[in-house]
Amino acid sequence: MLKVWTVTKRILVSILPSVVAVALAFGVGALLLLVAGKHPGEAFSTLFMGALGSPNRIAETLVRAVPLMILALGISIAFKSQIWNIGGDGQFMMGATCAVFVGLNLNLAPVLLWPVTFLAAFLGGGLWGGLAGLMRAKFNANEVITTLMLNYIAMHLLSWLIRGPMMDPNGQGFPQTALLAQPLQLPILFGGTRLHFGLIIGLLIMAAGYFFWRTTVGLKIELVGESEHVARYCGIQVPRTIILTMFISAGLAGIAGWNEVFGVQYRLLDDISSGFGNLAIVVALLGNLHPLGIVISAFFFAALMVGGNTMQLMVGIPFSLVTVIQGLVIIFVISRVVYTQWRDGLAIRRFNSRVSGQSSGRSH
Amino acid sequence: MQSDVLTVGFLVSLLAGAIRLSIPILLPALGEIFTQRSGILNLGLEGIMLMGALGGFAGTFFTHNLWFGLLCAVFVGVLFSLIMAFLSITVKANQVIAGTALTILGTGLSAFLFRAIFGIQKLPPQVESFQPLKFPILTDIPVLGPIFFNHNILVYLTLVLVIVTAVVLEKTTFGLKVRAVGENPKAADAKGIHVQLVRYICVAIGGAYAGLGGAFLSIGFMSTFLDRMVSGRGFIAVAVVIFARWNPYRALAAALLFGGADALQMRLQAIGVPIPHQFLLALPYVLTILVLVSVSKKAEFPAAYTLPYTRAER
Numbered sequence: 001m002l003k004v005w006t007v008t009k010r011i012l013v014s015i016l017p018s019v020v021a022v023a024l025a026f027g028v029g030a031l032l033l034l035v036a037g038k039h040p041g042e043a044f045s046t047l048f049m050g051a052l053g054s055p056n057r058i059a060e061t062l063v064r065a066v067p068l069m070i071l072a073l074g075i076s077i078a079f080k081s082q083i084w085n086i087g088g089d090g091q092f093m094m095g096a097t098c099a100v101f102v103g104l105n106l107n108l109a110p111v112l113l114w115p116v117t118f119l120a121a122f123l124g125g126g127l128w129g130g131l132a133g134l135m136r137a138k139f140n141a142n143e144v145i146t147t148l149m150l151n152y153i154a155m156h157l158l159s160w161l162i163r164g165p166m167m168d169p170n171g172q173g174f175p176q177t178a179l180l181a182q183p184l185q186l187p188i189l190f191g192g193t194r195l196h197f198g199l200i201i202g203l204l205i206m207a208a209g210y211f212f213w214r215t216t217v218g219l220k221i222e223l224v225g226e227s228e229h230v231a232r233y234c235g236i237q238v239p240r241t242i243i244l245t246m247f248i249s250a251g252l253a254g255i256a257g258w259n260e261v262f263g264v265q266y267r268l269l270d271d272i273s274s275g276f277g278n279l280a281i282v283v284a285l286l287g288n289l290h291p292l293g294i295v296i297s298a299f300f301f302a303a304l305m306v307g308g309n310t311m312q313l314m315v316g317i318p319f320s321l322v323t324v325i326q327g328l329v330i331i332f333v334i335s336r337v338v339y340t341q342w343r344d345g346l347a348i349r350r351f352n353s354r355v356s357g358q359s360s361g362r363s364h
Numbered sequence: 365m366q367s368d369v370l371t372v373g374f375l376v377s378l379l380a381g382a383i384r385l386s387i388p389i390l391l392p393a394l395g396e397i398f399t400q401r402s403g404i405l406n407l408g409l410e411g412i413m414l415m416g417a418l419g420g421f422a423g424t425f426f427t428h429n430l431w432f433g434l435l436c437a438v439f440v441g442v443l444f445s446l447i448m449a450f451l452s453i454t455v456k457a458n459q460v461i462a463g464t465a466l467t468i469l470g471t472g473l474s475a476f477l478f479r480a481i482f483g484i485q486k487l488p489p490q491v492e493s494f495q496p497l498k499f500p501i502l503t504d505i506p507v508l509g510p511i512f513f514n515h516n517i518l519v520y521l522t523l524v525l526v527i528v529t530a531v532v533l534e535k536t537t538f539g540l541k542v543r544a545v546g547e548n549p550k551a552a553d554a555k556g557i558h559v560q561l562v563r564y565i566c567v568a569i570g571g572a573y574a575g576l577g578g579a580f581l582s583i584g585f586m587s588t589f590l591d592r593m594v595s596g597r598g599f600i601a602v603a604v605v606i607f608a609r610w611n612p613y614r615a616l617a618a619a620l621l622f623g624g625a626d627a628l629q630m631r632l633q634a635i636g637v638p639i640p641h642q643f644l645l646a647l648p649y650v651l652t653i654l655v656l657v658s659v660s661k662k663a664e665f666p667a668a669y670t671l672p673y674t675r676a677e678r
Contacts, residue, residue: 032473036480084460140663141656142606144407144460148599149649160642278468285461318479320591323472327411330465331447334457 018286018297021332025325032324033317043317050310051303059193061303063264066202067092067256069298071280073209074252076289081225081245087132087147088253089277090154091125095254096261097158098124100268101166103180103261110183118258125254126247128154133246137239143246151277162268177268186263198263205255209291221245253277279305282326285333301326372507378624378631379511384585385630386616386623387522388413388577388594392601393608393615394522394529395573401533401610402566403546403668407463408448410598411470412571413578416441418474420579421589422481424491433491433583434576441575442568444470449567453560456672467598475591493587494518518576518584523616525573530612542566546666549673559673574598596649603652607659610666618655625651 030040051061071088078085085091099121106113132150135141159175161167168178186197212218224231224241232238260272283301287293308322392409399406406412416437423429423436444466451462482489494516497503502513533539544552545562553559577597582589600622608614629644637644 032476032480036476084464086464135653135657139657140660141653142602142660144463145599145603145656146653148596149603149652152596152649153646153653156642156646160640163642164640281464282468316484318476320472320475320479323468324476325472327465327467327469327472330461331451331469334451334461334465335455337455337457 014288015293017336018288018293018333021286021329021336022300024332025328028328029321029325032321038315038317043311043315043321046314047304047307047311049307050314051307055190056193057306059190059195061299061306062199063194063196063302064305065298065302066198066263067260067276068280068283068302069295070202070205070256070259071253071276072283072287072294072298073206073291074249074256075280076284076287076291076294077209077212077221077252078245078249079284080289081221081242083133083136083225083242083245083249084144085129085132085147085246085249086144086281087129087150087250087277088256088280089273089275090147090151091129091250091253092257092260092273092276093154093158094128094257095121095125095251096257096272097161097166097268098254099258100177100180100261103184104166104178113184114262117262118255121254121258122251123254125257126251129250129253130243130247132250133243136246137242158268158272159270162270166268168267175270180262180266184262185266194264196263198259202259203295205252206291206295209294217244217248221248253280256280279326282330285330374631374635376507376510378627380514381627381630382620382624383511383519384515384623385626386619387519388580388585388597389601389604389622390526390616390619391522391577391580392570392574392598393604393619394525394612395570395577396601396605397529397533397608397610397612397615398542398566398573399570400605400669401546401666402542402563403549403666403671403673404449404452404563404567405459405463405602405670406445406448406452406466406567406570407460407599407602408445408466408470409463409570409574409601410594410596411467411474412441412444412448412574413581413594413598414470414474415444416575416578417582417593418478418578418589419575421491421582422477424583425489428491430492430494430583434579437575437579438572439575441571441573441578443571445567445571445574446564448571449564452567452672453563456674459670471591474589478589478591488588488590490588491583494584516584518580522580526612526616533612543666545673546668549668549671553673553675563673574601577601600648600652603656606663606665607655609659609663621655622648622651 026044030044033040033043050057052058071092075085075088099117102120103113103117106116108116128150129147132143132146135146136143162175162177166177168174168176171178189195189197189199213222220231220236220241221244223234224236224238224245228238231241256276257273261268265272279301283294283297287295287297304322304325308319311317311321312319392413396406396409419440420433420437424433427433448462448466451457451465452459496514496516497520499513503509505513533542541552541557541562544555544557545559549559578594581593586593604615604618604622607618625648629647632639632644633641
């Protein structure tokens with residue numbers, strides 16, 4: 001009984017900073033709404049109902065959460081290694097592109113084609129991000145900038161592909177590829193919703209992510225992140241590990257893309273990544289780079305995304321408010337140090353005053 | 365087709381465009397030189413520029429005074445960059461994460477405030493932007509006139525700022541302090557330099573420049589505000605700073621290179637070359653990667669780059 005309480009307490013203590021960060025971010029969001037002359041209560045309740053108000057809305061939130069958690073897991077792998085992969089969007093698009101390309105052109109039974117396209121997506125994303133890893137490892141090129149530039153390049157590449165070589169021949173000029181054949185589309189879990197089999201795949205990947213940190217590769221990656229110096233002394237080839245880290249991290253982003261095209265869109269579109277990349281950074285950070293934390297925060301931000309769309313439609317509050325809240329969440333999460341500094345400072349001052357009080361008491 | 369590319373008219377518009385489009389990269393880059401020289405990597409320039417673009421636009425829209433708009437942009441830029449300063453200097457947070465947060469926040473906040481202030485309209489609200497100056501005689505010189513003497517005043521002010529930045533950094537005591545703080549904060553502290561204050565000031569200067577850079581886009585180039593108008597220029601500016609090895613004059617050259625790539629893709633699109641326009645649009649970003657790859661290995665980063673300073677640490 002006591003043990004249960006200790007464990008619960010530990011979990012509470014570990015999620016408290018995240019909860020406070022989210023609450024503060026919403027507080028500032030409410031202030032912004034007041035300044036803009038809107039009613040925060042109405043806005044946030046619409047947001048809440050839009051995300052979780054009915055089984056259908058919950059299913060919709062889960063549909064958004066799956067690619068988000070896979071992407072964030074990928075990002076967490078890079079971040080733990082102190083490699084700042086912010087190119088999730090581009091890697092997502094390249095993964096989706098490769099998967100759709102294989103899916104449209106290879107004639108195989110779904111059972112065989114799924115693994116092949118899955119691999120294609122992993123390779124597509126992984127090589128795109130691995131390129132940034134290579135440039136970082138061999139040329140010391142800042143990966144924040146290269147991955148971001150690769151995002152823009154992937155966006156334009158995708159835009160060209162769906163208007164050129166990969167355009168749907170029967171699509172009446174719409175910028176999109178042909179639809180993936182019906183049997184290839186991932187089965188729906190609950191009729192009447194869009195919730196598909198990808199949820200289970202996503203959760204399996206997250207479980208694999210949990211064990212990944214106990215494998216040799218996982219440990220190597222973590223060690224490089226903690227100190228390149230120490231890693232080098234342990235005989236780890238740092239440049240190669242950096243490239244590998246980016247490859248795995250970006251490969252997962254590609255898988256997220258696979259999930260989106262085979263489970264939701266069934267084709268390539270311009271806005272296929274719909275800003276998942278940036279959001280995944282927030283998800284990974286709020287989830288403390290831990291797979292379980294990421295699952296929870298992915299669900300939370302997916303709800304925010306789905307609810308934010310409803311809010312925009314129903315009460316005319318721009319979706320950008322959700323983006324503001326995302327930015328604020330990161331800021332408050334990394335600012336929690338201020339609180340501990342203040343608390344420690346307070347404790348020291350109290351201790352000092354008590355000590356000086358005692359000593360003065362003795363002398364008189 | 366080739367004859368179109370080789371005409372004088374094409375070259376003139378290309379070079380004039382290169383100068384004009386180098387400004388929104390050069391301004392944030394100059395400010396970032398201050399910031400990085402003091403040891404802080406501010407990757408939030410993109411967000412600050414968006415806020416500056418909005419500040420400049422809103423200030424001009426309501427007062428019909430472009431200079432007041434510019435002042436608003438500087439003010440907003442400084443204010444917003446102080447978040448970065450607080451996170452990186454006081455909180456000692458990871459600067460990449462702080463910068464990313466600032467970019468996300470700036471993207472959302474500028475879009476939100478724009479909708480909140482101006483509402484949703486069919487046509488975006490517009491202002492009368494800075495108009496090209498007309499110099500007597502000079503503007504009328506063939507070829508050279510349209511390339512060099514047909515820009516708005518912000519372009520020339522930015523060129524002055526290049527010199528000002530270089531002089532302040534290399535010839536003044538403040539510049540010396542900045543460099544000391546970026547290279548060896550411990551020694552600087554021992555000399556009685558307030559490390560954190562100098563860094564705060566440098567991040568704020570970077571914010572002011574980035575705000576101006578954003579305002580150049582909204583009231584010097586486009587005469588309106590668009591959510592995606594900065595489109596990665598904040599990050600390109602960081603690449604320019606590394607490429608220029610923290611030297612303002614070299615930053616000018618690098619910014620002209622990127623402005624040139626931007627102008628080239630616009631001009632080529634305009635005359636309709638048979639290259640998919642998406643490839644042209646990707647040109648500046650490809651160039652950024654190539655440049656980073658070619659120079660980063662040899663670049664000598666400030667010794668205390670991205671390292672927060674604490675007295676207690678050894």
